Each structure stands twice: as structure tokens, then as C-alpha cells.
Amino acid sequence: MKNPSRRRLLSVGAGLAALTSCSKKQEAPSALGAPMSPYGERSPREKSVRLTPPPDTKTPSTGASRTPLQDSYGIITPSALHFERHHSGIPDIDPAAHQLLIHGLVEQPLYYTVEDLKRFPSVTQIHFVECSGNGRTEYGNPAPTPQESHGLSSCSEWTGVPVKLLLAEAKLKPEAKWVIAEGADACRLTRSIPLDKLIDDAMIVYAQNGEPIRPAQGYPMRLFLPGWEGNTNIKWVHRLMAADGPSMTTHETAYYTDLLPNGKARQFSFELEAKSVITRPSGGQKLAFGPGQYEISGLAWSGRGKITRVEVSVDRGKTWKDAEMSQPAFSKAFTRFRLPWNWDGSATTLQSRCTDETGYLQPTADEMIEVRGRNFGYHNNSIKVWYIQADGSVSHVASA
């Protein structure tokens, strides 16, 4: 199958090269520019897009689109480039007609509209969302670009209300131990969530990056569980049912469970472990200036808290250098790291590994496969290796 992103060779610093080699000088504008507009667009010259499923897919409402991490700056993913993972498409919801029902093992079943939620003290936090299937290729068939290997992870500023305030209003009964969360999409996607998480730091979010949450991310409201696998962050959430146990839905039994070689499958693996990836230079790009100075840049994140250290190796893992990290470090959010690198023109590899505030160190793919086998499927947070060829091309395999 032809995939444009696999064929596309981007040059690191190509834009700068074009500018400096350009013989024509930029003239001062002689005509008036465009007028103001009610809702802005990026420059038509910028082409970075999500990687969507092939157009001939028979079920276009089911699947994923991936964030172009290789083109990203800083730690915030533009809302328009946030990855998508839908199981029955994006519902068209009128917020005035949407309600969040809280019932089950509570003293007083209640419901809320979005406007009701905005009467509570709001909380604004920067957090990543990541599909636990992100990186599943790395259990044995490494993907060629960071978009394909890691693009099911994005980071936004989210605003909403702590779920514990809603549960306090409904007054949980002592038998309540789990909450069954359901979305208003066509398949009414449902996950069972341990109550402790909802009391700890869960939110119902209604805003993303300063505006109402995008339809693809759950408009008008989404359950947000910082650091937990994306599928549990129920989009278009319309019901929370307090219960004494999980309901064992399809998406916590048939899917999102991790099969070990002995035939046992791990279940309810919620937290996403520390992960990092070099986004530039990365697979599909090229070191356009030949030997000389480059910046290595990438992203790191952990579902267990803050990233405390990122190390980069430019010599096939023999030695590691500490990278500089963006400040402040937010918990359960992207951290941007960078390291200046003087490429000597020889073939080598680039890789990054991160440590989070629990002391957990990101493992290699081999270390992970050794413990989990190759059919584990989800929750792969192993080190991603990029191969630099002598001609400056960057690839996911030893020889391009």
C-alpha cells in the first residue's frame, strides 16, 4: 500500500537552507495584506497533517488518526492535530440537550448540563492523552516515522471540574468501589474505572486549549483521567454509574488487555509508563547540511507524574548525555527535551530514554519483549531507535 508519509523525505533545516541559498531578496510588500478574520487559519504554506486511515477503509468511523509529532514544537499539540481514536465515529451533540447523569450507588442521583458544570470552581491542567495501543508496532515491527510509532499521543491544556465534587453532591454509598463511565457515541463506549482514580485527579473537561473541547475529543464534555490509557477517558460522557465492581465491558476484556506468552492476559492496566521519542531528526527526515551542528529534539511523558530526566545517546547506546528539558515540568504532561549535536558524518543511531519522578527508567524494546513477548499488544513504552545513514537520511531500520 502506498503511504505518502513513508515516501516523504523531509529535510531537517531544509527551510533554512532554501532561505539562505535563495538569490531573490524578499521584497517589501507593495500591496495590502489580507483583512482580519473571525476564526484563524494557519499559513496555507504549512502542510503538516494527521495521518488518517486509507481512503478505501470500509469502516471510516472506526480507527485512528495520528499526530505529526515530527513537526511539533514545545509541549502543546494544536487541537486540530490532536490524535483521534473513535470506535463508532464522532457524534454531533447539541450541548443544550446533553446531560451527564450520575446514578447507581449514590444517595441522590443527579444530572448536569455543561452550563451546570461551569458553576463549579474550574481546574485547568496541561496533560497528555495517549492511546495504550500507541507503539504496538514496537513489539517487533518498528514503525518508520514518529507519527506512525508514537502519534497516538497528544498534549493539551484541559479545563473542567473535578469529578469528586460531583460525587460529593450525589453522596456515594459506602459499597461504591467502581464507576462505570459511558459515552454518548453510537456504540456508547463504556469503561469501568476504580473509584480511587475519580476521587484522586479525574475531571469532567469541557474546554481544550482555551476553547470548548473539540468534537473529536468529546464535545461537549469528556471524562479525563490524567495519565491513564486514552480509552478510559470517555469522550461525550453522559453517564457515571457508581457500582460495587466492574461491568467487564468489551473494551476492558476483549480489547485493551495484554496477552502474555503463557496465555494469561493482564487486565485493567491503566497507567501509561514513562516514554520518550526523538521527533527531530527522526525517521523519514534527512540531515540536510552534511556533517555539522544539529539540534536533537523530542518529547517525553509519564502517566505516573513528572519527567525528571531525559538522556540521549548518539553512539548506538554506548554513552548517554543529559538533555535539557522544558520548564516547568508538568505532571502527566509532555516535556520537551533538546540536545545540541555535532554530527561527524558517520552512520550511527539516535535514541532517548527518560526517567519519571517514581524513579522508573524507560526500557529498551528488547528488555520489554523479553518480559512480555510479542503478543502483548498495548502499553509499549520502549526506547525508539533512529538510524542515521552516512548520507544523512534517517530511518527506523539499520539500512534504509
Add this chain to the structure above:
Amino acid sequence: MWRALSLLALAAAISFGQTRIGKPATEDQIKAADITVFPDGRGLPAGKGTVAKGKDLFKSKCAVCHNDHGEGRQGQYPALVGGMGTINTPKPVKTVGSYWPYATTVFDYIRRAMPYDQPGTLQTDEIYSAVAFILNANGIIGENDEMNEKTLPKVKMPNRDGFIPDARPDVKAKR
């Protein structure tokens, strides 16, 4: 800091009943919305279905994707039948029969999500029949076993004991 204080103040106010933002939900409202089914059968609606009826239903509403015998199609539509004994091999085939731990999940999922392009259109008895057909095709129930709110939770799936809790952090990286 101010945020933490205001949250505390509000939580205190709520617990003393001074204010409440949520509106009381009625029994009817809850009944209309609650489709949760638990593995012990709580939440299952009264109804019944048979393998024979399920066979016809499957042919007309499910086979277009899942194929005539539930074997799936070209990797795009999952197989519901088969794969027995493959779960602990290098090439596991995960199906309802070989992998799913609870029969109640089959009812729950069909009711909320199937048929894929027309979810929520099947009647309760049709759902029980579809479940009966899929379980029978996997050799889990007999040709004449009726599936209803009492019998379904009693079905023991072959992989019922195949799931264990999350054991991470399980991979210790060497520095």
C-alpha cells in the same frame, strides 16, 4: 493555592448541604439511560433467545461483516468464532469463544454497539438469540439451550480464568 482553598470550601459547603448544583434525576430518567450489565447478570433485561433464531438473525444482520459462520473477513472485521486453544501459542486468535471471559459482555456489547452501522436497533429477544448463536458456534452451549437473563450469566466461558491484574512496572531497565 487559592484554587485548593476554594475547592475545599466548596466541598465543605456541599457536605453541609448548603448548595447543590446537580438536579435530581428521576427513576424514569435513570431507567431510560441505564443499560449497564454486570457479569453476575444484574442489569440484564427479561427476554429469551434461541440458537435457531440467532442463526437467521446472524445471516441477515451480522454476516455482512462477520461472515456466514462468524469467522470474520480479511482482518478488517473481527472473527467471533474459533481460535480455541491458540491463546497461549505464538499466534493467538482472539475471538468471543477463545478469549472473552464473560458471556454477559457479549449481550452488553451487541446491545450497545451492534449492528455496527445501526446500533440500538435490535430487540431484546434478538440480542439473546444472537448471543445464543455465537456461543453455540463456539461450542460453548448446546443447540437447544435457551439464553435468557437467568441462563446467560451461568455460562462459563472457556477463558474465564485467563485474566490477571496489571503487574507493571514489570520491565526493569538496565542503566
